[in-house]
Amino acid sequence: MTKQEMIHFLRQSIDSDRETENLIDYYRDATRGKQLPDAQIKNELTKIGEGIPVQYVTGISFFYTSQFTITQDVLIPRPETEELVHWVNSDLKSISRSLNILDIGCGSGCIGLSVKKKFPNHNIILNDLSSKAIKVAQLNADNLNLKIQTCQDSILEPIELKTIDVDIIISNPPYILPSELNRMDGHVFKHEPHLALFVDNDDPLEFYKAIVKYGLEKKVQAIYFETSDIFHNDLLKWIGETAYKCESRNDLQGKPRMIKVY
Numbered sequence: 135m136t137k138q139e140m141i142h143f144l145r146q147s148i149d150s151d152r153e154t155e156n157l158i159d160y161y162r163d164a165t166r167g168k169q170l171p172d173a174q175i176k177n178e179l180t181k182i183g184e185g186i187p188v189q190y191v192t193g194i195s196f197f198y199t200s201q202f203t204i205t206q207d208v209l210i211p212r213p214e215t216e217e218l219v220h221w222v223n224s225d226l227k228s229i230s231r232s233l234n235i236l237d238i239g240c241g242s243g244c245i246g247l248s249v250k251k252k253f254p255n256h257n258i259i260l261n262d263l264s265s266k267a268i269k270v271a272q273l274n275a276d277n278l279n280l281k282i283q284t285c286q287d288s289i290l291e292p293i294e295l296k297t298i299d300v301d302i303i304i305s306n307p308p309y310i311l312p313s314e315l316n317r318m319d320g321h322v323f324k325h326e327p328h329l330a331l332f333v334d335n336d337d338p339l340e341f342y343k344a345i346v347k348y349g350l351e352k353k354v355q356a357i358y359f360e361t362s363d364i365f366h367n368d369l370l371k372w373i374g375e376t377a378y379k380c381e382s383r384n385d386l387q388g389k390p391r392m393i394k395v396y
């Protein structure tokens with residue numbers, strides 16, 4: 135199918151010209167080099183037209199400088215998270231010795247693997263509670279030819295995590311309250327893994343508090359967090375009550391979305 139034919143086909147189920155074109159551009163990039171039969175292309179475009187994210191339909195997500203394989207067991211990597219990776223990588227430039235860097239709640243592995251690709255001398259440990267996410271992260275490490283360690287464990291009740299050496303933590307943990315469901319984009323709720331999105335109880339800082347506590351026990355040098363803009367200040371206030379200092383950054387849209395704890 136030509137690009138124009140794809141646009142015409144998808145436009146029947148999508149209201150806007152611009153969105154249709156963006157989705158087709160993404161689809162063509164993600165399937166580049168594959169000789170897909172027209173029937174398969176139509177089948178996949180139908181799914182996209184029904185609202186399944188193009189990243190899940192193609193199994194491909196572009197993040198930072200790499201292409202990641204994704205399944206519906208992992209969150210679709212977000213552009214804000216690239217900004218967090220950029221912050222970590224800028225700080226690592228001035229450090230020559232090899233560090234143990236732990237990515238908590240790694241999902242597809244997009245954060246830890248993007249750091250490892252830039253700084254192969256550091257030891258990266260990818261953690262997630264989900265064994266399916268760990269499999270996807272390991273597959274991405276293999277595809278990118280990167281050697282990493284994995285650790286399947288819960289940061290809320292760490293067992294194996296207690297046994298490893300850690301110098302730096304990076305995390306984009308779950309932070310959505312079940313009560314926030316009504317203000318969420320329906321596609322996110324319907325297609326992305328709930329384990330990646332929601333906290334169990336009524337404290338959106340649950341994971342952040344557990345990670346800071348773990349970081350204190352491990353005497354880590356720094357923790358880099360992605361946060362929601364909604365409770366960003368609550369988190370800063372809470373960290374202010376611990377032994378750590380912190381620095382906050384906005385994302386490119388001007389929203390407070392990242393914190394470095396040190």
Ligand SMILES: C[S@@+](CC[C@H](N)C(=O)[O-])C[C@H]1O[C@@H](n2cnc3c(N)ncnc32)[C@H](O)[C@@H]1O
Pocket residue numbers: 208209210211212215238239240241242243244245261262263264267287288289290291306307308309329330331
């Ligand atoms: C917001 S997603 C982030 C995924 C990925 N790091 C990214 O930025 O795209 C949060 C991740 O935390 C994982 N997770 C949920 N509960 C966890 C727990 N108790 N311990 C460790 N990881 C957990 C989820 O499986 C999910 O992969």
